[in-house]
Amino acid sequence: MSINHHASPFVGVLEKDPKISLIGTLAMLVEAPGEFDLVQQGRIWALADALSSWPNVQEAVVGVTNVMLAFEQPPDDIDALGASLIELWHRLAPRNADGKLIEIPVVYGGELGFDLPAVAARAGLLEREVIRIHSEGEYTVCAIASSPGFGYLHGLDPRIYMPRKSVPSLNMRAGSVTIGGMQTGVAALDSPNGWNAIGWAPVAMFDPRLEQPSLMMPGDRVRFRIDRIEL
Secondary structure, X not given: OOOOOOOOOEOOOOOOOOEEEEEOOOEEEEEOOXXXXXXXXXXXXXXXXXXXXXXXXXXXXXXXXXXXXXXXXOOOOHHHXXXXXXHHHHHOOOOOOOOOEEEEEEEEEXXXXXXXXXXXXXXXXXXXXXXXXXXXXXXXXXXXXXXXXXXXEEOXXXXXXXXXXXXXXXXXXXXXXEEXXXXXXXXXXXXXXXXXXXXXXXXXXXXXXXXXXXXXXXXXXXXXXXXXXXX
16 A cells, blocks of 8 residues: 655665655655565564654554654654654564454355456466365454544455456445455455455445444455355
8 A cells, every 4th residue: 555645755864764745735655675574574664663653653553564644743853753763763663463363253254255257367266265265364454544444454365365346246245255366355344346256145244333444454364264155
């Protein structure tokens, strides 16, 4: 996932410094260097944890390989702030994926898993094999983004990789279990969606009435359990 922004990059001195970009006057994006992996994502989590208590930081919003800082007031000294962020990045130990384990029952295939045949065809596998591979994985919640309660889940088996659609499905149901590139997830809302639906889970991803409205949080682990298969 990426956040669209008009960037004014603060260039660090070290080769593997994070990239820091301004988003207007009240926000800043910190992006992990290099290719995505869980160690770098763990550093993003740790960075967000630390920055949440900094003066003038209203919120630290975790993304996949990035964290966005929302400020209460425009920072006085952008260069000094950038240097402090880079120093903190190199000093922090990554946070482990030590959250709760969430088990989600799934009805694979059927009317709401309408993209399962296309995923199987691209992989050169039977639909039941795609289901087996997907349900045997353990996934890590990298970030909650895109819509309230939607978790970007890392850990998809490359055998069932499926690119996102160029033309989104216009009305994908909340609870749809999806694959988008090398990530999987559960749709939190009824909405247009470019990911590929392979099943449906009767579990609410977001409930604003709860103290913690989102079922998933960054660092949680997720397993999908076969509740029923409809082919």
